[in-house]
Every structure is written in structure tokens, then in C-alpha cells.
Amino acid sequence: MAAPLGGFDIDAPRWDQGTFMGRLWHFFSITDCRTALLPDARLDEAKALVESCRAGTLPPGTTKEQLYYAKKLYDSAFHPDTGDRMNLIGRMSFQVPGGMAITGFMLQFYRTVPAVVFWQWVNQSFNALVNYTNRNAASPITPKQIGVAYVTATSTALATAVGLNLYTKRAPPLVARWVPFAAVAAANCVNIPMMRQQEILNGIAITDENGNRLGHSQKAAVKGITQVVISRVTMAAPGMIILPIIMQRLEKYRFMQVSLRRRHVTLVFMVPAACSLFPQRCSMAVSKLEPELRDAIVSQHGDAVRYVYFNKGL
Template sequence: MTDSVTTFNIDAPRWEQNTFIGRLKHFFNITDPRTLLVSEHELDSAKALVESCRAGTVPPGTSEEQLFYAKKLYDSAFHPDSGEKMNLIGRMSFQVPGGMAITGGMLQFYRTVPAVVFWQWVNQSFNACVNYTNRNAASPITVKQIGVAYFTATTTALATAVGLNLYTKRAPTLVARWVPFAAVAAANCVNIPLMRQQELINGVTVTDENDNVLGTSRRSAIKGITQVVISRIAIAAPGMIVLPIIMERLEKYPFIKKIHVLHAPLQTILVGGFLVFMVPIGCALFPQRSKIAVSHLEPDLRDSIVAKHGDKVSYAYFNKGL
């Protein structure tokens, strides 16, 4: 075991997080769908190795590459706050296989109201599971609040999808194909803020550059949640906007018309191709450790920071969440 492994900081990002490319590499790593195939035993072993490294007792013969891989598995399967193993469906690494199946269904079965209702309900149930699994453990949410968020987001998605579906009956086919995206975007604007309402009510913890706690800020919570909403919509946008254009063109060819039964699997595979790239890209749009100028914080918190630190602290930092 080398000295570098002995002093290895397992929680330090492998790539620079102040650049988009660095964040992109990081999220390609932890959203890798292949981690879903790793056994429970291997995941538990990875967690044990990560915890050993944090305690400064790395097993002899362990290489840095083994530590990096253990951290990759740990980040993909265990909650960053509680350390508890997350359910498989709620993991970010499940976003590609789960998202491609559901989005493929929404894009293929958009013509009838019952199909629209079913697929929007499935999508919002999936989103609720992801949001709950990746919730901020420092801002607990009650079962009632989870239920309200789920019901409201599902209702919003259904109202948008069914309303636009009926409204676009006489519109060009391509316009109707874009209805599922409008519903998904609208639901994200409702679901995420409601699921993280405790952060909006009580604020999130903000620190200085050296992780010294400065207080709690609702304005920081608003900024973080807004960034997450934008990221989620960005993840869905290319597949749900560009793919309908592709399918519209393909369906004009006679041989494509003859294999109508294969349209749904084809769209699902194509959506998967988009999501493989868009999940990490969407997550990487904004730094995980976000910052806000002290001058933009609530007056009482700003005054408290200035009184204690003078002009030495220009920015406050916080975890925006996923």
C-alpha cells in the first residue's frame, strides 16, 4: 500500500467540479447503468472499503483504482447523506433504462386519452420514487407531503397531457407528438418544489468556502431547486423533442409503415441513446456544490455574516441536490 493510498481522500471528486467537462465525467461515472448489474455483496464490499478509507484503515495492497471503483459503486447505490442503500428504481443509474422504457411508451402511445393517462401516471410514479430516494436527508419530508407532491404532479401532468391532446386533435401530427414533453416539463415544475418543500420553508444550510456553517437560506433553496428543475427538463428535452421529428420522417417510408409493431421498441431504443448522454449532461449543467453571493442572501443572514466575518466571505455554498 503506497503513501498516496494511505492519505487518499475518498470523498474528493476525481475530476474538477468547477468545469462542465469535469462534472460531466463525474456524472457519466455515477449514472453508469452497468452498476445496476453489480451484486448486493459487491455493493456492500464497496461501502465497507469506502468507510475504511474514511477511517484511514485502507486494507494492505489496495490500489487507487480499486478505491475509485469502490467510490463509484458507493455513489451509485448509497444515499450521500444517510449512507443507506437506495432502492434500485430510485437510483440515478436507473434513469437510462427506466426513463427509456417510460419515455418510449409516452411517445408511442399519445393518440388516445386512456393511453395518455396511463403513461403519464407511470412516469409521475417513477419520478416520485426517484425524488423520494434522492431527497435531502437533512430536510425530512412527511408521508403526507410526499402524497400531496405525487398527487399534484400527477394531476398537473394529466391535465396538461389530456388537455393538449384534445386541443391538438386537428393539429399536425408532430404537434401532438410533442404533448408528452409539455406534460413532463409542467409536472417537473410542480413535483420537485413540492417534494423539497421543507427546503423552501426552512432553507438549506449554507457554508463558507471551507465548509464552516454560516446559517440557513431559503433563497439558496430556491436557486438550487430551480437548477434541478431546469436539469430534469433538459434531460428529457432532446429525446422528447427531436425523436418525434425523426419518427415523423421515418414513418413516411413504406418499409417503416409495414413494421408498425416495431415502432415502440424502436422509439424506446432511440430514447435510450439520448438518455445515455443527457442524464449526465443534465446533472452536470450546474455545480453540485452551488454558490450564491452573500449580497443576494436574506438581509438578516447577510447582516449576520458581515458582522461575524466582515468582507472576508463573498460567497455562500450549498448542495443543490439532484
């Protein structure tokens, strides 16, 4: 029988977000690809239950298990800054099936320039949508800026992929198999900062430990975006670096022909693991902020505020 509901803080993390394992369990929950199959009506029900809990008006008989599941659906489908339902393809819960399919095609079709161009374009289009969806929504971005970011990132990926593809024509087959990863890594270093350029230009909203807004910081934005880039490259690395080595050695055996269809199961583990490298609620010492912002915080709060906090995005 489900445990009865006592005092319950719906916004308190179920797992300790100060540890890697706590964050890993959290992201295993919200990146569960099964939640991507749920209809919008079910997600809206979960949001309504979360909001009811925040307001202290829960329906009679509500259990903690129901609240935990509602919060799981809410975190997987609704933006943490705006509370708006995110588009399906941009959700982290869609990263496993979407990334699995695209990565498979990139690793399979890497020998010809047209194939490289097409699948890198598909991949960067997918990444651009994911980056936009999971940005810090407190920093708006215009359609023109989105277009420039998309074209720049896609061009970077294509130039890297095509250039390396031509350069490795006479290289060993294994080296050629690593071309897609090099292109993906290079594009991530461009795609994410470009899609979130407003945060770098105008700063990201920072708060104290209790959520009270203190201003906007460009340095905090750079730190958060850098961590996201590292996470995204890490997310792709095992499937695009290690697996090609295994494929190179084993795909000649007949029994591997079926097994290779499952080679991208690593994404099931790497998406939450990469997201868990850094806390979602990122922190930064006041002493490392811009001088003007740092002085303003110190003059208003003295030594009471030593660290500021912000949503780094995903």
C-alpha cells in the same frame, strides 16, 4: 498492473467539478446503469472501503483504481447527505433504463385519453420517487407532504397531457407527438418543488468552503431547486422533441422499424449531460442571502466568508 496507493483523498473529485466537462465525466460515472445491477452486498463493500479510506485504515495492497471504483459505486448508490443506500428505482443510475422504457411508451401511446392518463401517471410516479430519493436529506419531509406533492404533480401532468391531447386532435401528427413533453415539463415544474417543499419553507443547510455549517437559507433552496428543474426538463427534451421529428419523417421506411427501438439511446448521454449543467455543490454569494442570515454571517466572520455552499440535489 494497478498503480500503488499513495496519499489519497477519497472525497476529492476525480474530475474538476468547476467545469462542465469535469462534471460530465463525473456523472457519466455515477449514472452508469451497470451499477444498478450490482447486489447490495457489493455496494456495501464499496461503502466500507470508502469509509476505511476516510478513517485512514485501508486494507494492505489497496490501489487507487480500487478506491476510484469503490467511490463510483458509493456515489451512485448512497445519498450524499445521509450515507444511506438509496432505493434502486430512485437512483440516477436507473434513470436510463427506467426513463427509456417510460418515455418510449409515452411517445408510442399518445393518441387516446386513457393511454395518456395511464402513462403520465406511471411517469409522474417514477419522477416523484426519483425526486424524493435525490432531495437534500437535511430537510425532512413528512408522509403527508409527500402525498400532497405526488397528487399535485400527477394531477398537473394529467391535466396538461389530456388538455393538450384534446386540443391537438385536429393538429398535425407531429404536434400531437409533442404533447408528452409538454406534460412532462409542466409536471417537473410542480413535482420537484412540491417534493422538496420543506427546503423552500425552512431553508436549506449552507456551509462555508470548508464545510462548516452557517445556517439555513430559503434563497439557496430556491436556486438549487430551480437548477434541478432546468436539468430535468433538459434531460427529457432531446428524446421527446427532436426524436419525434425524426420518427415522423423516417418511420414509414421499413429499415427504420428496428432502428426506432433504439431511439432512446439519447438518454444514455442526456442524463449525465443534464446533471452536469450546474455544479452539485452549488454556491451563492453571501450578499444574496436573506438579510438576517447575511448579517449574522458577516457579524461572525466578517469578509472571510464571501460565498456559501450547499447540496442542490439532483
